[in-house]
Amino acid sequence: MTAPRKRSRRAVAIPLGLATATALALLPNVSASAAQAAAPGTVTADATSLSYVVNVRPGHGTSSAVKKAVAQAGGTIVTSYDQIGVIVVHSSNADFAKTIRRVRGVDSAGATRNAPLPAQSTTDVGTPKALTSEEVASAQAVDGQDPLEPLQWDLPAIQADKAHEKTLGSPKVTVAVIDTGVDDTHPDIAPNFDRDASVNCVTGKPDTTDGAWRPSAAESPHGTHVAGEIAAAKNGVGITGVAPGVKVAGIKVATTDGYFYAESVVCGFVWAAEHHVDITNNSYYTDPWYFNCADDPDQKALVDAITRASRYAEKKGTVNVAAAGNESYDLAADSITDPVSPNDGTPSDRVIDPSKCFDIPTQLPGVVTVASTGAKGIKSSFSNYGLGVIDVAAPGGDSTRYQTPAPPATSGLILGPLPGGTWGYMAGTSMATPHVAGVAALIKSTHPHAPAALVKALLYAEADATPCTDPYDIDSDGKVDAVCEGTKNRNGFYGWGTVNALAAVTK
Numbered sequence: 001m002t003a004p005r006k007r008s009r010r011a012v013a014i015p016l017g018l019a020t021a022t023a024l025a026l027l028p029n030v031s032a033s034a035a036q037a038a039a040p041g042t043v044t045a046d047a048t049s050l051s052y053v054v055n056v057r058p059g060h061g062t063s064s065a066v067k068k069a070v071a072q073a074g075g076t077i078v079t080s081y082d083q084i085g086v087i088v089v090h091s092s093n094a095d096f097a098k099t100i101r102r103v104r105g106v107d108s109a110g111a112t113r114n115a116p117l118p119a120q121s122t123t124d125v126g127t128p129k130a131l132t133s134e135e136v137a138s139a140q141a142v143d144g145q146d147p148l149e150p151l152q153w154d155l156p157a158i159q160a161d162k163a164h165e166k167t168l169g170s171p172k173v174t175v176a177v178i179d180t181g182v183d184d185t186h187p188d189i190a191p192n193f194d195r196d197a198s199v200n201c202v203t204g205k206p207d208t209t210d211g212a213w214r215p216s217a218a219e220s221p222h223g224t225h226v227a228g229e230i231a232a233a234k235n236g237v238g239i240t241g242v243a244p245g246v247k248v249a250g251i252k253v254a255t256t257d258g259y260f261y262a263e264s265v266v267c268g269f270v271w272a273a274e275h276h277v278d279i280t281n282n283s284y285y286t287d288p289w290y291f292n293c294a295d296d297p298d299q300k301a302l303v304d305a306i307t308r309a310s311r312y313a314e315k316k317g318t319v320n321v322a323a324a325g326n327e328s329y330d331l332a333a334d335s336i337t338d339p340v341s342p343n344d345g346t347p348s349d350r351v352i353d354p355s356k357c358f359d360i361p362t363q364l365p366g367v368v369t370v371a372s373t374g375a376k377g378i379k380s381s382f383s384n385y386g387l388g389v390i391d392v393a394a395p396g397g398d399s400t401r402y403q404t405p406a407p408p409a410t411s412g413l414i415l416g417p418l419p420g421g422t423w424g425y426m427a428g429t430s431m432a433t434p435h436v437a438g439v440a441a442l443i444k445s446t447h448p449h450a451p452a453a454l455v456k457a458l459l460y461a462e463a464d465a466t467p468c469t470d471p472y473d474i475d476s477d478g479k480v481d482a483v484c485e486g487t488k489n490r491n492g493f494y495g496w497g498t499v500n501a502l503a504a505v506t507k
Helices: 064-072 096-100 133-138 222-231 262-274 297-315 429-446 452-461 501-506
Strands: 050-056 075-081 086-091 106-111 174-179 247-252 279-282 319-323 336-338 350-352 368-373 392-395 414-418 422-426
Touching (some): 050 064, 050 096, 064 075, 064 096, 075 262, 086 262, 086 297, 096 297, 106 297, 174 222, 174 262, 174 429, 222 247, 222 414, 222 422, 247 262, 279 429, 297 319, 368 429, 392 429, 429 452, 429 501
Parallel strands (some): 174 279, 279 319, 368 392
Antiparallel strands (some): 050 086, 075 086, 336 350
């Protein structure tokens, strides 16, 4: 069981180095270039107002009766996604959800948060381990490598380096990073950035103002790091992405406080669907509940809304890839103690059944769920797991003390770009997921007419079967830290196996 924390994100704090340990903070911030202005699309609402999703029958528009009922209950419609029947509403009426759920034509409704709609301020602290100028200068690349590629042990771990000898991926394929924002001015991201598929969805309504998808200087570098892991250009600068020839887009859904609320996530999936995005990367869970239980009417509404949105994207041809989480939970267990929900209110320990209470979008139907491995190829110390829940595994890093990479790499974490034109190390299932998204992009590049279901089937079939690590004693203290169930071909640690980029471009 993990201790309560402000925000349980998909990047984790773990020790660095072989002898001395340095903390890597949760989804931290770095100073970006002065040219990065505060992102548009901010939430401005009365301090007592909350946001709600109201789910109705899709495809028919919001009925006049429902519109009238929303107004009578003290609500204001912000936007509606008629194609999936999800309406985003603001209301200062504490009984709004209870009232609107009684209205004919409303399937479910619930508050997306416990705290008032936030002002645009930040309380994030910490920084990732940024490379020093000396570390950048000392990297010794061979012919054909980008300068920092020798530090990327994760690329050969999935044979991405060999895949790049055959293809870098197609520029006709786009991966959207639904996240904290992407710095498209970074030299490793700019060559492959898809502006037309990028947007700010923080309010639940698309904001297409130029640059709205970027994080401000005070916000997390998480989305930028993820975007680079997927598609950092092979251009003689910095690192190389898993699929350095495909396009990457930024769909910003996190508030400056670091929360991923349901209306923003719904907006992100629908935007991706309508803009012909091939793959979405989802390295987060939807706040404020780590697990959303169907017997709670508010939480049920959040599950309903995001399920509709993610399924809509898949029907439009999008493969949705999501992080399994960093709490070492067995997501196939009979029960889990969740101590962090609601993370924007007053959390308390609650025992949930993960077959009835869902981490969204991770546990939604059709979503590719990703576990993390370290430099030795075994489950990362922090990674969630679970037979029948985990679909595939990929490098997400781990403590260098637990899983030390082979030279010339020096850190067991994952190297990626940071806003402002720098690079740094992060770790988590957040970092594993973009490796899978990148491999899926290579599959789509090789099979351009493949529907989402076939891309997923190939992803699983081409993965390297990885047997259970038994016993799993990651810290070598003589105690078993997690129990893996299943066979070599499908188990709770690695699902169908560790993704293989070379197979993606040759089979």
